[in-house]
Amino acid sequence: MTTVTNTRFLDACRRREVDRTPVWFMRQAGRYMAEYRRLREKHSLLELCRTPDLATEVTLQPLRRIDVDAAILFSDLLLPLEPMGLPFDFIAGEGPAIETPLRSAWDIDRLRPFDPRESLAHVLQTIRQVKRELQGRVPLIGFTGAPFTLASYAIEGGPSSNYAQTKTLMYGQPEAWHRLCGRLAAMAGDYLNAQIDAGVDAVQVFDSWVGALNAADYREFVLPHTRRIFEAVGGRVPTIHFGTGTSMLLEELRDAGGEVIGVDWRIPLDDAWTRIGHDRAVQGNLDPTLLLGPIERLLDAAEDVLARADGRPGHIFNLGHGILPSTPLEHVQLLAEHVHAVTRRPAPESGSPAGAG
Ligand code: CP3
Secondary structure, rough: OOOOOOOOOHHHHHHOOOOOOOEEEOOOOOOOOOHHHHHHOOOOHHHHHHHHHHHHHHHHHHHHHHOOOEEEEOOOOOOOHHHHHHOOOEEEEEEEEOOOOOOOHHHHHOOOOOOHHHHHHHHHHHHHHHHHHHHHHHOOEEEOHHHHHHHHHHHOOOOOOOOOHHHHHHHHHHHHHHHHHHHHHHHHHHHHHHHHHEEEEOEEEEEHHHHHHHHHHHHHHHHHHHHHHHHOOOOOOOOOEEEEOOOOHHHHHHHOOOOOOOOOOOHHHHHHHHHHHOOOOEEEEEHHHHOOOOHHHHHHHHHHHHHHHHOOOOOOEOOOOOOOOOOOOOHHHHHHHHHHHHHOOOOOOOOOOOOOO
């Protein structure tokens, strides 16, 4: 296997000293790029995800244009729902739509276990192709959805503003809820291990919508399941635990697992890091809307994030959530260059652990 030459991102995950703060962006591949839009004129989103040549191309597109320190597999969080027995499609302008959402304990018991090496073989093939093309230039991040976020799509059938049906099942039929989350967590752990076997260098667990819960409910209904995903990975590669709206849940996310905790823009990074504890790395936390401009405000805000990270080993620069489709590419390019330029420091001795020397 090729060794990764740019190890900034992986070193920061392990809280090692780095020569510059690593940068990557959630949704760094997507509609804000002309070359992505051109492919989307010919292919649906699911076609892109399911065709290894196309998914490989889209994964690599941002790397040709932006000075990022990691690639993220181009795929979608919802792909595992189909082999579990929940087919879905993406509706233009609306987002995902699950054909027959889960509504009862009976529906949950009909969910099928599946082998990602068979049913999602195309994703694993994409990973192998991307790794070949990258030739170790930067690491590749794989990902899965976490139980709450996946359950919310499976139950609501699509995006939701209040998660009313999800929470109704959670509060009203806790046993069925725990069975569902147990299955989703087992699937996610297995899927991540298959991605790691195929070559990903790190994994991110997306619990994008878990900020809809309070801390006590998170501990009761989510934490034991999400923890099992991190236990399944068992330290094989660095793990990132990401959510949005989690300012009231940071300790809970940390306790569920992840060497790196994702932080969104609703809380200053230094406050978040103190609460998480400096024995974990953090990723974040610029508001993606700032990428729309003005540039001065964007760069000032980026410097504020960096000042709050204070040069401490274990900060990965990212947005608090994904790049918006209307973002000018030049702003993304400038932001990555700026973060690298202002965080330049003497190259560390390779492999020096955090805090040493
Ligand atoms: O560059 C990357 O970050 C990798 C690609 C990626 C996609 N989806 C491609 C995509 C990743 C990591 C995801 C994860 C994902 N998918 C999440 C978790 C991350 C997050 O944003 O919170 C969620 C909730 C989904 C489900 C999903 N997929 C929704 C709700 C939508 C519609 C919203 C939208 O932006 O239109 C998608 C579509 C989707 N997934 C797009 C992309 C690039 C939009 C693309 C298009 O229509 O061409």
